[in-house]
Amino acid sequence: MRYLPASTLSSLLGDWADGTGPAYRVLAERLRLLIADGRIMPGSRLPSERELTDALGVSRTTVASAYRELRDNGYLISRRGSGSVTALPTKVEPRLARHQAPWIDTAGLYDFTCAAPSAIPGISTAVASAAAEMPVHLTTPGYHPQGLPVLRAEIAAAYGERGLPTSPDQIIVTAGALAATSIAVRAFTQIGDRVLTESPTHPNSVDAIRRSGCRVVAVPMSPGGWDLPLLEATIRQTAPRAAWLVADFQNPTGFLLPAADRQQLAAAFARSRTTAIVDETLFELSLDGQEMPPPFASYDPDGVITVGSVSKSFWGGLRIGWMRVPSSLVARVLDARASLDLGAPVLEQLVVADLLRQRATLLPERRAALAQRRDALADAVARDLPSWNFRLPGGGLSLWCELPEPVGSSLVGVAQRNGALLVAGSRFSPDGGLESFVRLPFTLEVDALREGVARVAESYASVRGARPGVMIA
Ligand SMILES: Cc1ncc(COP(=O)(O)O)c(C=O)c1O
CATH class of the missing domain: 3.90.1150.10 (Aspartate Aminotransferase, domain 1)
Structure with a gap:
């Protein structure tokens, strides 16, 4: 259970006292909105009435009545020994069956x-040249659990160009970013482990983490992006086994994690021995010419797992993604993958290698x-x-x-x-x-x-x- 110190809660509340009506009601309503909107996650322990009273400079009765109001409405549960813990009134269970897939028949809708956008123009030409390269592959079994060497070389070179030296042997080609995340979670966690994520975030990846038996520790994004003090406090308090973050144009908020924050977070993960799995699927989609920060893994090349994909840049229908893995961990990841699938399709890998060559x-x-x-x-x-x-x-x-x-x-x-x-x-x-x-x-x-x-x-x-x-x- 996470503890929210009075100082953090006070800054989340901001200028709460400018509302109308009795102070306790205004405070309760502000707290309710913070909980309902995920800025304070359900299951967080709030400061004691006395601590919050001191931090806000209000009367104890105001805080006590606000907490009572929240309790009466199901937003707070008070248990002897564990203080006041936030909740949602109609508990929304994370339903694993909520498969988020595009609607099949969307005519007229x-x-x-x-x-995810439709395919990039130019894909048909890449498919034709990939088909022309197929005969040589047809004489082999066609299984490449780590990915076709030609594609791994292209992906590795792209990291090198961004200042992150990478050998093709550190790249593992997967059937998209989601598959890469699932494999990484299998490789680096065990049932019951905690995995830190942002909230909000990409739901299918959260489902993948939960399906692996892990407990998700979700850290709310602030209205300005990542809340570094809150993230660092959560890492310290919960020592998660792994973290899954979306650093590039975070889905759904669109924030881009700045270089300095990457460095700070990479250090925090290294200190707590948390394996950072960083999804950079949206890396190519900088729309205003903004220069992209270095890959997250630049700040801990021997610790961080990077997830990438061409689903957003070229086409989701190719189903090609990858992981960039520290050399010492490649065998472990390939082991974890072996019971899931035995590689991605050869033709699509050739198509993607061709598209990557032409990406500029x-x-x-x-x-x-x-x-x-x-x-x-x-x-x-x-x-x-x-x-x-x-x-x-x-x-x-x-x-x-x-x-x-x-x-x-x-x-x-x-x-x-x-x-x-x-x-x-x-x-x-x-x-x-x-x-x-x-x-x-x-x-x-x-x-x-x-x-x-x-x-x-x-x-x-x-x-x-x-x-x-x-x-x-
Ligand atoms: C952050 C993030 N990761 C992964 C995915 C899934 O990517 P893929 O199609 O490569 O599996 C998406 C797609 O919405 C995404 O936004």
Whole structure:
């Protein structure tokens, strides 16, 4: 169980006392929103009434009454010996069966469920030249548990160009980034181990971690990105066996982990002997020409596992990703993989090797198209949903929108009837909450994005209309 010191809670609360009504109510409501929106994770131990009273400079009765109000509404559980622990009133169990897959038949629907664009132009040419290379492979069994040497050499060279010397022997090609994460978790954890993640984050990867029998310790992102003091405190308190982070244009928030924070976190993980598994799947999608920070592994090349993929840069249908693994750990990872699959398809690996060779000419067009879609989506949301808040991300594939009320899940249902498919923010929270968030990917064509947002806006108006009593904080 994580302890939230009074000083941390006080800074999370900010200027809470500017609300109207009795102080204890205002405090309780602020705390409730922090819990409901995942800024304070369920299961966190709050400071004692006395500690919080001192930190906030209010009366003890204010804090006691606020805690009582939260307890009465199911947001706090007080147990003798373990203090006051946060909870969610209708416990949202992380349901493993919630398979997040693109809708199969989306004709006539505006599908905002999948943050992955269609294939890059130029892929057919790469497929043709890969097919021409196949005869030599057809005379072999075609099993390459570590990946085709030609592809591993391309991937390793790309890390070298970014200042992280990498031998092709350190690369393991997988069937996408998600498979790479699953293999890494198998290799470096045991049942019952704690694995630290961000919240919100990519839900399928969290499911993969849980399916491996690990316990997820989710650390809330702050409105400005990663909360380094909170992350470091959590690492110290929980000593997780592994951590899974999305450093590049984090899905869904779009934040990019700065170089200095990479260095600081890599040191914190090394101190606590936590294996950092860092997903850099969205690395190629810097949309405003921002220079990318060095790979996370640059700060601990012999400790960090890097996950990469071409799903977002070239096409998810190729199902090719990889891991960059410290040399001393390659055999362990290959061992963990052997019972899962025996390698990725040869033809697709040849296609990806060809695409990687051409990436300097292919990717600018990809980025330009996505930047245009991002801007079109941002304009449409600002126009049709003016009460929604979002930060324009410098890269990645989605807007992470904050609604004035926690109506994400109801909105998903109504929007579906109006022809727009959405995923509620709560799906991105390992522990539930985040009901006032919705992720909107900008992967559809511009016209579809505009019409889709119009459908969402219409749905939102009716959800709001049905909830006249909702308090807006
Ligand atoms: C951070 C992150 N990791 C992994 C994946 C899955 O990637 P892949 O298709 O390569 O398995 C996604 C896709 O949404 C993602 O956003």
